Amino acid sequence: MNIKRYAGIFSAALVVGLAQSPIAQAGGPYNITLAGGSVGGAWSAIGTAIGETIKTQYPGSAFTYEPGRETSNLVLTSEGKVQLGIAHAQMALIAQKGLEPFKKPLTDIRAIALIDPEAAVQILATQSSGITDLAQIKAKKMSVRVSLNQRGTLMSITGEAVLAAYGITVKDIESWGGRVTYGSYNQGLELMKNGQADVIINMLAFPARHILNAARDTKFTMIGLSAEAIKKLNEELGTESISIPANTYDFQPNQVNTIRGKVILVASTAMSNQEAGDIVGAMLKNFDFLQNAHATLKRLSKDALPQTSPIALHPGAMSAYKAAGVLK
The missing domain is CATH 3.40.190.10 (Periplasmic binding protein-like II)
Structure with missing residues (x-):
């Protein structure tokens, strides 16, 4: 346009x-x-x-x-x-x-x-992946397919930092048979819908319209961050702690602890x-x-x-x- x-x-x-x-x-x-x-x-x-x-x-x-x-x-x-x-x-x-x-x-x-003020890290996994905690990925060396935002954005940098807080690198994921893709959030959600991605990490306000719309076609689990990971990420990135209240989304019955940035x-x-x-x-x-x-x-x-x-x-x-x- x-x-x-x-x-x-x-x-x-x-x-x-x-x-x-x-x-x-x-x-x-x-x-x-x-x-x-x-x-x-x-x-x-x-x-x-x-x-x-x-x-x-x-x-x-x-x-x-x-x-x-x-x-x-x-x-x-x-x-x-x-x-x-x-x-x-x-x-x-x-x-x-x-x-x-x-x-x-x-x-x-x-x-x-x-x-x-509330660009919160929101981590979604497909229910079919069985992932409920990022620690599972390293413990089981899962061949997980992760979608991050476009390179050169804070969203992709933060996504990689989130994985690193759990001792996971992009090379690790690739060595376990998985992959990390970079693109717009809509592209990532489309990969989730089509069964081509298992986990997506992004920063956005909540409740996010993108997620509400995507949840009509894809069954999600929202994953929170551990206290240790939150502390590390806040120190590294200058982010702040925040909790996404229970039932912010229909598929999210419990409070989710995470971090947020500011735009x-x-x-x-x-x-x-x-x-x-x-x-x-x-x-x-x-x-x-x-x-x-x-x-x-x-x-x-x-x-x-x-x-x-x-x-x-x-x-x-x-x-x-x-x-x-x-x-x-």
Whole structure:
């Protein structure tokens, strides 16, 4: 789908919610490109909605949504080729440290806002596989078929780290006659449905629409993480502990303990304090619109927006949050 056409459709559908927003007198207009996820996904809808708040608050501003992946989003933002990017805070931390898959430290990455607080690791196994604990895989050297997200995403890095927390490597799985495949979550769920994958690991909010839809055709077991694995992963990845309540899904009668990441909006320290603050101001002043733009944003409060740890806020964003009274 043509990106500009998509953005136009989105804008026309939701602009009514912004029509009565107050117009800022200072700052702008701005020319902003935001690098997010694939067209039609959550990051695409969220990024486009953020663009609408900027254009409404600062008439004459130009906004372009650019589909991408979080690794490249961070690099492009650091290089100044885009003004804003969407990524997991934990991937941004990896970027700041210059660890794989980054070639050098991106020390100039800063946060503008939290946009998803509950990107939880959710591990599903087909009931037919008989897997109820990841420890089984190593103990029995199972020829398991594992589906992970696309390479270069925090989701795939975390998936490999989850296996490693149980002493399992990709090479181990291959030596036992199994395999690990990388692709989109929808592709992985399709493999599960067709009996071509036994386990899938991803990070997303719960209850996830993808899982609810897939469970109509595939019988799943949700697998939790051990306390030892959670501690190790949190220390390694900068994630946080979280529990998925019992009965979040029909096939999940018990509470499941796991970890979560955060999805944030990022900019470079090269962005002026004025521009960063004005972007925050546009989001705050049109917050009702943002909450109605996507279910992920609906879970947020204004007070949650500056909670971007482990990535520090851009100084301009921090000043804007303090001025609005949402950060002390």
